[in-house]
Amino acid sequence: MLKDLLIKNRSYRGYDRSVRMNHSDLEELVELTRYTPSSVNKQPLKYHIASTEEEVMAIMPYTLWAKGLKELHLPFPGTEPTAFIVISQDLSIDSHDSYQRDVGIVAQVMLLGAVEKGFGGCMIGSFNKAGIKELLGFDETIDPKLVIAFGKPAEQIVLIDTDESGSTAYFRKDGIHYVPKRKLEDILN
Ligand SMILES: Cc1cc2nc3c(=O)[nH]c(=O)nc-3n(C[C@H](O)[C@H](O)[C@H](O)COP(=O)(O)O)c2cc1C
Numbered sequence: 752m753l754k755d756l757l758i759k760n761r762s763y764r765g766y767d768r769s770v771r772m773n774h775s776d777l778e779e780l781v782e783l784t785r786y787t788p789s790s791v792n793k794q795p796l797k798y799h800i801a802s803t804e805e806e807v808m809a810i811m812p813y814t815l816w817a818k819g820l821k822e823l824h825l826p827f828p829g830t831e832p833t834a835f836i837v838i839s840q841d842l843s844i845d846s847h848d849s850y851q852r853d854v855g856i857v858a859q860v861m862l863l864g865a866v867e868k869g870f871g872g873c874m875i876g877s878f879n880k881a882g883i884k885e886l887l888g889f890d891e892t893i894d895p896k897l898v899i900a901f902g903k904p905a906e907q908i909v910l911i912d913t914d915e916s917g918s919t920a921y922f923r924k925d926g927i928h929y930v931p932k933r934k935l936e937d938i939l940n
Contacts, residue, residue: 758910760859760866761930762873764816765830766902772834772870774802777901780836780864784857795844796853796896799837799887809886810835814898815877819921832872832900836861837883843892854896861899871904913937 781798789796801807808831816825826832838857840850862872875898883895906928913919913931921930 756863756866759871760862761871761904761908761910761928763871763900763902763904763906763908764825764873764928765827765904765906766832766871766900767905768829768831768833768902770833770903772802772865772868772901772903774800776868776870777802777834777836779868780861780901783860783864787853787856787860789853790849793845793850794853795841795850796857797839797841797893799839799889801835801837801887802833804833807831807833807835810837810883810898813879813882813886814875814900816873816875817921818877820923823923830905832902834901836899836901837887837895838897838899839889839893839895841892842894851896858897858899865901869903870901872899872901874899 777800781800784796784798801810811831817823838854840846840854858874862874865872878895878898880895883889883898884893889895907926908928908930911929911931912934917933917937919931919933921928923929
């Protein structure tokens, strides 16, 4: 059921590195994006799959995780993701900035696909664009928009309703990661 997949699809920041997602699994996730809508059907997005240990660990320093829990320096050493997909906009197809919406759609679709396969991931919007471009050898037409980490989740994440304070800040207690979500009555207007 879609709701079950959505609930399982959390932002995981710790992975079991003994279980790798292979390249064909990741290609299947990219293939899913071919069935998503795109503004004016331009489809300007391109995908770089990083699935080797070497490339994944080279990308890691360019990514920033859990700004809200900076002091933890997640992911803990040894629990890094085992793959990344870098979503870029091919500016030679269309350079308009409205395609950030397309990016959100394809990102969620790929993450749901990963969850369906027993994996999980985390969107990384805080990344060093210049560093990633140089590392991956992208020319000036390929503009990275979002990085997604993938792997076998090794974290317990619990969704909770926001309390009276209304705070949406995620937090950790006894090793469990809690994510407050606004209640239905709070998001209807
Ligand atoms: C567009 C976007 C960018 C994000 N960028 C980052 C990021 O750079 N680093 C990170 O650790 N989490 C990132 N996240 C994950 C959010 O922090 C996460 O969605 C939020 O804490 C709620 O947790 P949940 O996804 O498990 O519901 C991003 C999420 C979105 C939607």
